[in-house]
Amino acid sequence: MQTDPKLVALRRGLLEPLVLAAVESQQRYAAEILAALREAGFPAQEGALYPLLSKLRRDGLVHHEWRESPSGPPRKYFSLTDAGRGQLAAFRGYWDELTHVIETIGR
């Protein structure tokens, strides 16, 4: 993904909604969320994801449940709360609004 600082600036503020989106349709544990972000092409850092998950939980946007792992210790599986769904919907609506601005401004 982009390394031009001007374009990288566009990524600011995107990690949080992308994490919410990553657990929208299925429960995922942290390493799966990270893999989903990277697979989609977003250069997420482990060191940013873990504190963000804690924050999202404190803010009531995600919750988690512990599940046994076939290998190693139990894992926290994250999913959206109703407030998290609301925040994600607000984000998507706003992104569409910005996209509309970008598409119409020069015409």
Add this chain to the structure above:
Amino acid sequence: MQTDPKLVALRRGLLEPLVLAAVESQQRYAAEILAALREAGFPAQEGALYPLLSKLRRDGLVHHEWRESPSGPPRKYFSLTDAGRGQLAAFRGYWDELTHVIETIGR
């Protein structure tokens, strides 16, 4: 437009590409650029636009020509340079890439 700080963060970095887009298809003077941004729903501030136009000119992304005004002093009409067109195309490509990430991440 949005006032939620989380969503407002998404606007960072957008003013520059939006200004480039505003003078893509037609030459415009500063007040027209500001009006186009606001009409499209983007809350641009005059105090941010003027220094940005100077910077874009120094960076070789826009140029301007003076034209007589039917009322008052002559006006600077801005348009894109080839480098400005390239930068705008890079921005649009990257925005599409981010949109793709947003749309696919949870699926």
